[in-house]
Amino acid sequence: MDLACYICSSSCATTVEGLDDAVDAVGFGHGICHLCSVIVCKAHGQRVPGPPAAQYMCVLCVPSFIRKGGFRPIEPGDPTGPQTEIDQLIEAISFAPEPVLTKIRTELIEFMRRQKLKETAPVGQAGRNLAADIFSEEMGVTQFLREMNEGLKI
């Protein structure tokens, strides 16, 4: 049985950017999001490393993943000093397209400067919210969810 990607098969699919442009299996159900249980294709979902175990996550749930925080250290034994939370956040969503990652990193660094905080300090909830909002906007998640809601009201 072929299962279709929830995003690709929806009427407002075109607003959502794929996580990886190079994937060839667009549209075909590849994994079930462990957070919202939709079935998505390789372009609209990604396996996120554990602990506890690697779990599949759809692009629509990435913003709440960012908001939640608690990203893993990149290299726990790294003697070059503490990792910045910005680096950890970017690493945790490294499956996102490069321009989106660059924009999130740039805006977070700007955000830290405005707060007069070091770039290596934790970005906190406000910083994570900012990153999640940028991801949603850039990836089309915001628009997708808005159109889905409007569709439901009709």
Ligand SMILES: [Zn+2]
């Ligand atoms: Zn898809």
Ligand SMILES: [Zn+2]
């Ligand atoms: Zn999901």
